[in-house]
Each structure stands twice: as C-alpha cells, then as structure tokens.
Amino acid sequence: MNVIGKVTVLPQLPPSIARLSELAYNLYWSWTPHAQMLYQDLDPVIWERFQRNPVRTLLEVSQARLDALAADSGYLARYKAVMADFDAYMGKKATWASRNAAGMAPVAYFSMEYGFHESLPIYSGGLGVLAGDHCKSASDLGLPFTAVGMLFHQGYFRQLFDRDGWQNEAYDEMDLTTLPITPARTASGQEARVAVRIAGRDVSVRVWNLNIGRIRVLLLDTNVPENSEEDRKLTARLYGGNQDLRVQQYVLLGVAGIRALRALDIPASVYHMNEGHAALLGLERVREYVEAGLDFRTALETVASSTLFTTHTPVAAGNDAFTYDLMDRYIGEWPGRLATSRDELYGLARHDQNWDGQTVPAFSMTVFALRMSRAANGVSELHGEVSRDMWKFLYPGAEAEEVPIGHVTNGAHNLTFTSQAMRDLLSTVLPKDWTERLEDEKMWTAVEKLTDQQLSGVQLDMKCEMITFIRARMREQMLRNGASAADVAATDTLMSENALTIGFARRFATYKRATLLFRDRERLSRIVNDPERPVQFVFAGKAHPADNPGKAFIQEIYKMSQEPEFRGKIVILENYDMNVARHLVQGVDIWLNNPRRPLEASGTSGMKASFNGSPNFSVLDGWWREGYDSTNGWPIGEEREYADLNVQDDADAYSLYHTLESEIVPRYYGHATGDASWAHSVRRAIQTVSPRFSMQRQVIDYVQQYYLPIGERGQQVAADDSARARAIAGWKTWVRQQWPHTHLTAHADLPATCNPGQTAPVVAQVNPAGIGLDELRVEAVLNRGGHLTRVPLKNQGDGTFSADVPLKESGLYSVGVRMIPEIGGLSNELEVGLIKWATAR
Numbered sequence: 127m128n129v130i131g132k133v134t135v136l137p138q139l140p141p142s143i144a145r146l147s148e149l150a151y152n153l154y155w156s157w158t159p160h161a162q163m164l165y166q167d168l169d170p171v172i173w174e175r176f177q178r179n180p181v182r183t184l185l186e187v188s189q190a191r192l193d194a195l196a197a198d199s200g201y202l203a204r205y206k207a208v209m210a211d212f213d214a215y216m217g218k219k220a221t222w223a224s225r226n227a228a229g230m231a232p233v234a235y236f237s238m239e240y241g242f243h244e245s246l247p248i249y250s251g252g253l254g255v256l257a258g259d260h261c262k263s264a265s266d267l268g269l270p271f272t273a274v275g276m277l278f279h280q281g282y283f284r285q286l287f288d289r290d291g292w293q294n295e296a297y298d299e300m301d302l303t304t305l306p307i308t309p310a311r312t313a314s315g316q317e318a319r320v321a322v323r324i325a326g327r328d329v330s331v332r333v334w335n336l337n338i339g340r341i342r343v344l345l346l347d348t349n350v351p352e353n354s355e356e357d358r359k360l361t362a363r364l365y366g367g368n369q370d371l372r373v374q375q376y377v378l379l380g381v382a383g384i385r386a387l388r389a390l391d392i393p394a395s396v397y398h399m400n401e402g403h404a405a406l407l408g409l410e411r412v413r414e415y416v417e418a419g420l421d422f423r424t425a426l427e428t429v430a431s432s433t434l435f436t437t438h439t440p441v442a443a444g445n446d447a448f449t450y451d452l453m454d455r456y457i458g459e460w461p462g463r464l465a466t467s468r469d470e471l472y473g474l475a476r477h478d479q480n481w482d483g484q485t486v487p488a489f490s491m492t493v494f495a496l497r498m499s500r501a502a503n504g505v506s507e508l509h510g511e512v513s514r515d516m517w518k519f520l521y522p523g524a525e526a527e528e529v530p531i532g533h534v535t536n537g538a539h540n541l542t543f544t545s546q547a548m549r550d551l552l553s554t555v556l557p558k559d560w561t562e563r564l565e566d567e568k569m570w571t572a573v574e575k576l577t578d579q580q581l582s583g584v585q586l587d588m589k590c591e592m593i594t595f596i597r598a599r600m601r602e603q604m605l606r607n608g609a610s611a612a613d614v615a616a617t618d619t620l621m622s623e624n625a626l627t628i629g630f631a632r633r634f635a636t637y638k639r640a641t642l643l644f645r646d647r648e649r650l651s652r653i654v655n656d657p658e659r660p661v662q663f664v665f666a667g668k669a670h671p672a673d674n675p676g677k678a679f680i681q682e683i684y685k686m687s688q689e690p691e692f693r694g695k696i697v698i699l700e701n702y703d704m705n706v707a708r709h710l711v712q713g714v715d716i717w718l719n720n721p722r723r724p725l726e727a728s729g730t731s732g733m734k735a736s737f738n739g740s741p742n743f744s745v746l747d748g749w750w751r752e753g754y755d756s757t758n759g760w761p762i763g764e765e766r767e768y769a770d771l772n773v774q775d776d777a778d779a780y781s782l783y784h785t786l787e788s789e790i791v792p793r794y795y796g797h798a799t800g801d802a803s804w805a806h807s808v809r810r811a812i813q814t815v816s817p818r819f820s821m822q823r824q825v826i827d828y829v830q831q832y833y834l835p836i837g838e839r840g841q842q843v844a845a846d847d848s849a850r851a852r853a854i855a856g857w858k859t860w861v862r863q864q865w866p867h868t869h870l871t872a873h874a875d876l877p878a879t880c881n882p883g884q885t886a887p888v889v890a891q892v893n894p895a896g897i898g899l900d901e902l903r904v905e906a907v908l909n910r911g912g913h914l915t916r917v918p919l920k921n922q923g924d925g926t927f928s929a930d931v932p933l934k935e936s937g938l939y940s941v942g943v944r945m946i947p948e949i950g951g952l953s954n955e956l957e958v959g960l961i962k963w964a965t966a967r
C-alpha cells in the first residue's frame with residue numbers, strides 16, 4: 127500500500143475500567159506483574175506481539191473485548207485491587223525519603239540510555255538498565271528526582287541471526303503514539319520545545335514526559351518537522367553513527383537537557399552525570415551563571431560543587447575522546463559564550479592520546495566530567511580502585527589511593543526482575559511491607575523459613591516457563607531462516623526441565639569472554655552429556671553493530687549449538703532485551719559470568735538471578751567480589767592479575783570446569799540436606815544478594831554519600847551570589863600562578879634501623895612565594911608496603927615546618943615530605959591538583 131497518511135481511531139474505555147489508560151502511562155506497571163495482567167488479559171496475542179506494551183494493547187484491542195471485560199466481575203475485582211495498590215503507592219506520604227532525607231535538595235539525573243521495559247527500547251545493556259532501575263528506586267524511596275535522557279526513535283537495534291549465526295541489525299521506526307509518553311507541557315500548557323545551536327544550525331528539541339511511578343523522565347527528541355532531515359536523525363539511534371553524531375548527541379543530552387528542565391520549571395540542585403556522555407551539561411550550567419554575571423571560573427566552581435559524576439568504564443580506550451578539531455565543529459562557539467578561552471575550556475577535558483603513532487591532545491568526556499564535578503564514583507569497590515589508578519595522572523604527585531574517586535556498588539531493581547511466583551512465595555515469610563525495605567538485611571533472614579520443596583517448586587515452574595519461551599523463540603527464528611521441517615520440529619524438544627540449566631546473557635563485548643566455556647570442548651561435552659547429571663546452557667546477547675569480534679563470538683556459540691553433541695543442550699537466543707533477561711534470570715538454575723578481571727566494572731545480571739534463587743557463578747570481579755561469601759554461589763578463577771591474557775583465559779576456564787564438575791553438579795543432583803544441599807545455596811543467594819544488591823540500597827548509598835552532602839555544599843558555594851565560589855576560584859588562580867615559584871626542601875633524621883614506636887624528626891623548609899603559610903598543608907608521608915600514612919608538620923615560623931614522626935610498626939618505610947595548597951571549603955584536598963614533593967636537603 128502507498129501510505130498517504132495515518133490515523134489512530136481510539137477505542138473508548140468503558141467507565142468501569144477507564145483508568146487503564148492512566149495506568150498505561152505510568153511505568154509502575156513495569157515492575158508490577160498484576161498490573162501487566164490487566165492488559166495481557168485484554169488480548170494475549172496483541173500483548174505478546176507488541177512487546178507487552180499496555181498503550182499499544184489499548185490501541186489495538188477491540189471495543190467488544192473491552193466492553194466484555196468491563197462487565198466481568200473477576201476482571202473488575204483485579205482491576206480495583208491493582209488501582210488501589212497504584213493509588214496507595216502514588217499517594218504515599220511516609221516514604222524512606224520523608225523519614226531519612228527530609229528537605230533533601232532535588233536531583234537531576236542525566237543518562238544517555240534508560241532500560242525501563244522492552245517496549246521502550248532506548249537502552250543497549252547494563253548501563254541503561256542500571257539507569258532505569260535507579261529511577262524506579264528513586265520513585266520507591268520518594269526522592270525529589272527528575273531524570274533526563276533521549277528518545278531514540280529507532281532505539282538501539284533489533285538483533286537477528288542469519289542461518290550461519292551472524293548477527294544482523296534491524297532498525298524499526300517507532301510509532302510514538304504507541305509509547306507511554308506524552309508531550310511535556312510548560313506551565314502555560316504549551317508543548318515544551320527547546321533550541322540548541324549545533325554547528326551553526328538551530329536544532330529544535332521536543333521534550334517528552336515519561337512517568338516512572340512518582341518521578342518523571344524527560345526524553346529529548348529532534349525528530350520534529352521544523353528541523354532539517356539531517357537534524358531529525360540526531361536522535362534516531364543509540365550509539366549509532368560516527369564520532370560527529372556522538373558529539374552532537376552529547377551536546378543535546380547535556381545542553382538541551384538542562385534547557386528542558388528550565389523550560390518546565392523543574393527544580394534541580396544536585397546534578398548527577400551517569401557516565402561521561404552527560405558531561406556537557408556543565409557547559410550549559412556554566413553559561414547560565416556567566417550570563418547572570420559571574421566570571422567563568424566562579425561559575426565553574428559553582429556548577430562543579432553541585433555535580434556528581436559516576437564513571438563506568440574500567441578501560442582507557444572505552445572512554446570517549448575526540449580531537450579538538452572535531453570538538454570545534456560542535457562546541458566551537460562555547461568558549462566565547464562562557465567568556466573563557468578555548469585553551470582553558472578544552473584544557474579541562476584534555477587527555478593526550480596516542481593516535482597513529484602521534485601524541486595528540488584530545489577532549490575526553492570522562493576527564494571533562496571529572497573536572498566539572500566535585501564528587502565522583504566508580505560502581506564497585508574494585509572498580510573504584512581501578513578508576514583511581516586510571517585517572518591518577520590528573521593529580522600529579524598523588525598516590526592512586528588518594529585520588530578523589532569513591533565507589534557505590536551497583537544494585538538492581540528487585541521487583542522488576544523477580545518473578546511473580548517468587549514474590550508470592552517470599553510474601554509468605556517476609557513482613558507485609560517487605561517491598562519497601564528491600565535493603566534490610568535482617569528482614570531477609572526469614573527466607574530460612576522457606577522449605578526446600580517450596581523453593582524447588584517455584585523454580586521448576588519458572589524453568590518450564592523459560593523453556594517454553596526458548597522453544598517458541600527458536601522456532602520463530604528457524605522458520606524465518608528457512609530451516610528444514612525436521613529442524614523446526616526439533617525446537618519442540620529443546621532443553622529439558624530436568625537438567626541443571628546455566629544462563630549466560632549480556633552484551634557481547636569481547637572482555638566478557640562469552641566463548642570461554644568452549645575452550646576445552648571435549649571436557650564441556652562430557653559435562654553436558656553426562657547421562658545421569660546433564661547440564662545445559664542458554665546464551666543471549668547483542669554485539670555492538672560495529673563490533674565484529676563480538677559478532678564472531680556470537681557466531682562461534684551459534685555454530686557450537688548446532689554441533690551434534692550440543693544440539694538442544696546449548697542454545698543461543700536472539701535479541702537479548704529486558705524480556706529475554708527476565709525469562710532467563712527467573713528460569714535458570716545458575717547464572718554464569720566470566721569477564722576478564724578487572725574489566726567488569728560491576729555487572730548486575732547475576733544479582734537479578736539471585737533475587738530469583740539462582741546462585742551466581744562468576745569471576746571475582748565487580749559486584750561478585752563483594753557479594754560472594756562462600757555459601758551463596760561460586761567463584762571462577764583467582765583474585766589476581768595476569769600479564770598474559772592467554773594464561774588468564776586458561777586458568778579461568780580450568781577453574782570453571784573444575785568447579786562445575788566437582789561442586790556445582792554434585793550439589794545440584796545430590797540428596798544432601800542442610801548446608802550441603804542445593805536449597806541451602808538457593809536460600810543463601812536470595813537472602814544475601816537481595817538486600818545488599820538491591821537498587822534500593824544503591825540509591826540510599828547515593829543519597830547518603832553524595833546527594834545530601836553535595837546538596838548542602840552546592841548551596842553554600844552558590845550562596846550570596848556565589849561568594850564562596852568566587853573566593854575559591856580567585857584563590858586557585860593565585861595559587862596556580864605562584865606555585866612554580868614555591869620551593870620545598872626537607873630533611874629526616876633516620877637511623878638505619880630502629881624499634882617500633884620510635885620517632886624520627888622531620889624538618890622541612892618552605893619558600894611559599896607569597897602563598898600564606900596557613901594555606902599550605904606540609905606533611906610527611908610514610909609509605910610502608912604501599913600503605914600511606916600522612917603526618918602533618920607544624921609551622922615553626924620562618925617557613926620551617928617540623929614534627930617527630932612516629933614509626934609505629936615494624937617494616938620498611940619510605941619517607942617523603944610534600945606540600946598541598948588548601949583552604950577551608952574545598953570538597954577535597956586534591957581539588958586544586960597541586961602537590962609538591964620536597965627535595966632532600
């Protein structure tokens with residue numbers, strides 16, 4: 127058909143079920159299976175065909191069906207119950223925030239991607255799901271919180287395997303009328319539009335409103351008639367296109383994102399940048415202050431003091447960095463706009479790169495984010511450590527452990543990923559309000575009361591459901607690829623509910639080593655084909671469209687799954703999304719993760735599996751290094767570094783097989799009771815992981831470690847027309863200018879050996895070059911086995927500083943003396959980034 131126009135004729139909701147529409151536009155339903163059932167029951171076929179999308183289902187369902195259900199007493203009773211729960215949730219006054227963070231400053235959270243539900247495909251993987259979960263828990267906790275993101279109207283991509291198992295990508299243009307979004311409206315009722323100048327063009331941006339329980343997400347969209355064809359495509363695809371497109375998207379997210387908040391009068395005092403993509407929001411915030419009369423550096427201090435940056439990338443190459451030329455094209459006008467120079471602005475982002483054998487200055491989004499914030503964190507304890515080491519070059523003279531990057535270990539939104547059956551079971555032993563205190567570790571000990579039979583019953587049901595799902599998906603794929611009738615029929619017998627089932631699903635980034643399992647094929651075959659104790663595997667995951675090595679991994683697994691010894695026992699599913707993720711984390715017995723340590727910043731899918739009672743089996747990297755307690759799952763490999771990747775892969779693969787053969791399989795199939803039983807591992811997984819790795823715990827950590835203190839400090843720095851910011855900025859400028867002229871020498875009277883508890887006199891001589899002596903922290907630094915102790919030296923007048931430094935414990939000490947400029951009111955003492963070590967005198 128040659129389409130000349132489109133129109134949607136809306137079915138009329140009968141009054142008794144009128145609020146189905148309202149509920150469809152609040153993603154509260156995405157973590158509430160009972161709410162989803164209301165739409166599924168309208169028409170199960172439509173529901174499945176359109177990614178379980180309530181808005182779409184309401185558009186497609188027949189009027190007759192609506193009228194019938196509106197008169198069905200069973201349906202009406204469930205409708206009323208869901209609406210009552212929804213109203214109670216939305217209207218709740220006594221939230222966690224009201225009790226623990228009353229008066230907290232409102233947070234604006236910026237992320238390039240969000241994974242809320244499969245029907246809104248604006249995410250690629252863990253980063254997006256994490257951001258989506260963060261919003262859901264912000265709502266659960268009752269935080270003053272608004273999120274900003276992008277509406278990619280072709281999403282990420284739909285993954286299709288061809289007959290040879292090669293990944294192809296399909297891009298579907300979304301019909302926005304079928305999404306749970308509405309145009310955001312200004313106070314005067316106008317549809318919000320903001321404009322951003324990019325490369326000399328005025329790009330118009332439409333703002334959509336998405337409700338996630340009690341909080342809102344603003345989604346930016348350039349696909350509007352007033353834009354050129356090219357600009358309309360700026361928000362077409364997530365992580366598509368070249369570097370030019372990337373930078374333009376970053377300008378949109380940061381700059382248009384701030385303008386959208388302003389256009390809608392949404393209060394925001396703390397700004398949280400989820401990954402470096404969001405860093406350019408600092409440009410627009412500085413511009414606002416400069417326009418209001420502040421100088422650039424004062425504006426920068428004001429902005430940074432109220433900004434938090436979360437980094438997620440533990441490999442240098444994974445951090446976006448662009449040539450200055452490229453940046454000139456898209457932010458070339460900004461130095462002028464901010465009343466500063468290109469050198470100064472780009473200098474805040476500078477990270478020299480070795481490109482084609484040449485060292486070139488580059489604009490790093492991560493460096494810029496670190497400089498535009500006064501608080502930063504990684505996403506697990508180990509990742510915090512890795513990040514401090516990776517970015518320590520920004521703090522010359524500092525040791526890695528001092529670099530001001532902390533960590534908040536990730537979590538996952540329990541209710542989004544826990545099956546209804548497991549929720550129902552948990553409700554029988556947990557207190558009535560358990561979904562509101564998920565982070566409460568003590569509460570979860572009640573899981574001990576669940577019997578082995580109760581747990582295995584629910585788990586078997588979930589596994590059967592997953593297998594049915596896998597069979598249907600594989601059948602669809604076979605039919606599309608023109609498989610033989612025999613092969614299509616064989617999908618009916620794929621997988622067995624009686625076999626130990628292991629899941630592996632995530633993005634196919636090569637560091638995640640999806641093919642590690644196949645390193646010793648014969649050994650794997652023995653494990654899989656053990657007639658008494660069979661093991662089966664299900665894989666899923668997308669490779670980035672430009673990642674051919676990742677696609678080759680997918681193909682390798684696909685080909686393995688077609689080998690006679692693995693057929694029907696190892697499967698790889700297409701199009702990993704949140705729907706597939708839910709089925710797998712709920713249906714498998716074990717969750718497998720074997721990234722190359724320490725490259726998995728956190729990982730989250732293992733948490734989701736544990737919520738459902740599937741113990742985690744993983745490399746001791748990211749969250750599992752903190753989560754594993756010897757009863758709640760199994761480790762792979764050792765906690766160490768390897769110089770040779772091949773050796774590491776071998777060692778980890780060996781460990782994987784060995785643990786599987788000697789511990790996991792015997793336990794699963796064994797008949798032990800008590801601590802040696804399978805049910806014990808299941809209970810331990812649920813009870814230890816659910817609270818500690820709940821998104822609720824994560825967001826509470828953010829509130830306590832960052833949102834509250836940053837809100838306070840940001841306010842102090844901005845008070846009185848940024849008086850404090852002005853003082854700090856002026857002082858930093860002066861100190862930086864004088865620093866090269868300062869001078870520090872020191873002398874320590876150290877015997878060759880001494881006994882513990884003795885002291886050593888240390889004397890330093892400072893030439894402060896005009897900097898106040900009270901603005902210098904002069905200190906002795908003792909390094910004993912990599913552990914630093916700092917002892918302040920006292921100002922004795924005349925630029926002499928000294929102290930008797932205690933040598934408390936036995937061991938080999940290295941002693942140094944250094945000075946750091948400091949005044950009150952800084953966020954941390956390395957903020958200025960100046961450290962001078964003394965030469966020996």
Ligand SMILES: *Cc1c(COP(=O)(O)O)cnc(C)c1O
Pocket residue numbers: 250251252253255631632633702703704707719728729730731732734
């Ligand atoms: C949770 C999740 C991820 C993240 O998986 P990791 O194990 O953290 O890599 C990726 N994709 C989807 C769809 C998810 O639900």
